[in-house]
Amino acid sequence: MKHEDTILAGIAGYVDTLGFVALFGLFTAHVTGNFVLIGAQAGGFAEGALIKLLAFPAFVAGVVLSSFLVRWLPRPLAPSVLYGTQTMLLLAFCLMGIQVSPVVDPDDMSVILCGMTGATAMGIQNAHSRLIVRVGVPNTVMTGNVTQAVLDIVDLIGRRCSLEVRQKARGRLSRTLPAVAAFGLGAIAGAVAYREMLFVALLLPVALLAAMTMVAWRRRPLAQRDSAGAVNER
Numbered sequence: 001m002k003h004e005d006t007i008l009a010g011i012a013g014y015v016d017t018l019g020f021v022a023l024f025g026l027f028t029a030h031v032t033g034n035f036v037l038i039g040a041q042a043g044g045f046a047e048g049a050l051i052k053l054l055a056f057p058a059f060v061a062g063v064v065l066s067s068f069l070v071r072w073l074p075r076p077l078a079p080s081v082l083y084g085t086q087t088m089l090l091l092a093f094c095l096m097g098i099q100v101s102p103v104v105d106p107d108d109m110s111v112i113l114c115g116m117t118g119a120t121a122m123g124i125q126n127a128h129s130r131l132i133v134r135v136g137v138p139n140t141v142m143t144g145n146v147t148q149a150v151l152d153i154v155d156l157i158g159r160r161c162s163l164e165v166r167q168k169a170r171g172r173l174s175r176t177l178p179a180v181a182a183f184g185l186g187a188i189a190g191a192v193a194y195r196e197m198l199f200v201a202l203l204l205p206v207a208l209l210a211a212m213t214m215v216a217w218r219r220r221p222l223a224q225r226d227s228a229g230a231v232n233e234r
Helices: 004-022 032-042 049-072 075-100 109-131 143-157 163-218 220-233
Strands: none
Touching: 004 109, 004 163, 032 049, 049 075, 049 109, 075 109, 075 163, 075 220, 143 163, 163 220
């Protein structure tokens, strides 16, 4: 799917920031930030340690669920089922958030379950790019993308780099820079949308994921032919 990682990066930035501002600093799209915030809580510098701690097993559950689905399903079905599952979980995150709003107590069990649902949904997105083999870039955590982009820019402006190195760097930049930009813009949009609409703002990424589910579903015949061709070549 063209621009797939760019769209997913925008969704990740949007959902991660919305969860952060709505649920006392909870990161739904990656667990590293939650570990940092748990450490801050231990030192008395933050609140809501339980929701961040329980987000970790919820995130893991999303990854495990994705792995089982990919193993059990025929290869052509896997992308659309993963997108569809993430869509349903993100919709549940939205509805649960609407129900618990306004969020005032980070230790309220309804709030914690809401955050865990969001973390599970984003665990599926993290696993998706690793389980479905395709050319792309990480779309949930931008640290590696930014590092690689800087290295590629250095290669492009360096005088001692060969033409082949420059071409590879240019190709990587064409994939990483749109994802980084989309994540940043998604993060801004997520914060602004939550300020205006609270958890209703999650309907936007839900709609985008639903559309991606339909596109992946329609691509099944092509994926089936590719899979059959790979078997015949063996």
